[in-house]
Structure formats: C-alpha cells, structure tokens
Amino acid sequence: xxxxxxxxxxxxxxxxxxxxxxxxxxxxxxxxxxxxQKSSQAPKLxxxxxxxxxxNEADTPDNFQSRRPNTSFCFLDIRSPGLGDAAMYLCATSxxxxxxxxxxxxxxxxx
Amino acid sequence: xxxVKQSPQSLIVQKGxxxxxxxxxxxxxxxxxxxxxxxxxKGPALLIAIRPDVSEKKEGRFTISFNKSAKQxxxxxxxxxxxxxxxxxxAARGFxxxxxxxxxxxxxxxxx
Numbered sequence: 692x693x694x695x696x697x698x699x700x701x702x703x704x705x706x707x708x709x710x711x712x713x714x715x716x717x718x719x720x721x722x723x724x725x726x727x728q729k730s731s732q733a734p735k736l737x738x739x740x741x742x743x744x745x746x747n748e749a750d751t752p753d754n755f756q757s758r759r760p761n762t763s764f765c766f767l768d769i770r771s772p773g774l775g776d777a778a779m780y781l782c783a784t785s786x787x788x789x790x791x792x793x794x795x796x797x798x799x800x801x802x
Numbered sequence: 803x804x805x806v807k808q809s810p811q812s813l814i815v816q817k818g819x820x821x822x823x824x825x826x827x828x829x830x831x832x833x834x835x836x837x838x839x840x841x842x843x844k845g846p847a848l849l850i851a852i853r854p855d856v857s858e859k860k861e862g863r864f865t866i867s868f869n870k871s872a873k874q875x876x877x878x879x880x881x882x883x884x885x886x887x888x889x890x891x892x893a894a895r896g897f898x899x900x901x902x903x904x905x906x907x908x909x910x911x912x913x914x
Binding site for chain 2: 695697736739783785787788790794
C-alpha cells in the first residue's frame with residue numbers, strides 16, 4: 692500500500708545532542724511537510740517542500756532544519772534539542788494543493 | 803483572519819448518539835475544508851472533506867454540513883461508537899495554497 696513512513700517511531704535524545712528524524716513516501720507526492728505536535732494541541736507546521744522549493748514558517752526556530760535529497764525522502768534535523776522540543780513530529784505529503792496524508796509520527800523525548 | 807475556531811474542546815456522547823463538532827472561519831479565500839481523526843500516539847487521518855460549492859457531504863456515518871454565508875462547517879457522527887473516541891481536527895485551506903490551517907481540536911469520548 693502507498694503510504695507515508697516515519698522512522699524511528701520513538702526517539703530519545705539528550706539535551707543538546709543533534710537528532711535526525713526521517714520520512715519516506717511511496718505516494719509520489721511532490722509536497723512534503725513537517726509538523727510539530729505537542730500534547731492536546733493541533734499540528735504546527737514547521738516547514739514544507741513544494742517540489743525542491745523549501746518553505747520555512749516564520750516562527751520555526753533556527754534549531755530546526757530540513758533536507759529533501761529526492762522526491763521520496765525528507766529529513767528533520769534538530770541541531771541542539773531542548774526540553775521544549777519534546778513532541779510528536781509528523782510528516783505529511785500531498786500532490787500539489789490536494790489532500791494531505793500524514794505519517795504515524797515520531798515521538799521525541801529529550802532527557 | 804487565518805484562524806479556524808473549533809468547538810467544543812471536549813465532547814462526551816452516549817453510544818448510538820449523534821456527535822456534532824463545529825468550526826468557524828473568517829478568511830473567505832478558504833476553499834477546502836477537511837476533517838482529520840487522530841487516535842492517541844498516531845498521526846492524523848483524513849476523514850472527510852468538503853468544498854464550498856456543496857452544503858453537505860456524507861460518507862457512511864460521517865457528514866459535513868457547510869454554511870458558506872455563515873462561514874461555518876460542522877462534522878456530524880451518526881450512531882456514534884466507542885471506536886470513534888478520538889481527537890478530531892477541522893482544517894481549512896485557501897485556493898492555490900498547499901498549507902492547512904487547523905482548528906484547535908475536539909476530544910470526543912463515546913461512552914457505553
């Protein structure tokens with residue numbers, strides 16, 4: 692089945708230790724998104740790629756970066772995680788401006 | 803103007819009853835309104851969506867009602883079941899815009 696895959700599902704990192712989360716998709720969608728979701732809150736868009744064009748949200752901290760080496764893969768890098776970065780990180784994809792499909796998420800814990 | 807206001811924040815409904823969640827928006831440029839269902843520890847799943855050229859869309863037990871003049875839309879879950887217990891998010895997107903604006907979410911609990 693075509694899908695959005697996120698690895699790992701659970702990630703524990705130490706305060707200040709860089710971490711990378713990955714997302715892959717078999718839907719061949721040209722748009723990929725990264726969201727941060729904290730408990731009992733709506734997903735908050737961090738950035739997205741429209742094809743190769745990177746779009747950063749104005750309030751996304753500089754601590755968060757992303758790479759999209761090809762259509763299928765996208766990575767979220769957190770350079771120096773703080774305790775406040777503990778959250779669920781969601782990857783989503785869409786074809787142009789149509790429906791967005793979310794992956795299962797990566798739960799990040801910062802110790 | 804970009805906000806989508808969702809209510810109630812939480813909702814308890816008896817099994818077999820009708821669950822109703824409401825959303826309101828200000829931006830008249832919004833032209834696509836999806837609803838997402840999210841179970842604990844999972845990613846949001848697209849449930850049903852509507853465009854403003856229709857006033858109602860039904861898929862199984864789930865119905866979206868849309869009132870363009872009032873700039874409101876709602877999700878109705880008929881014959882609510884315990885398996886429907888989840889958090890529901892409404893969202894909206896403008897024409898030609900690939901980004902969604904989410905409501906704040908409603909935690910729905912269906913009790914036996």
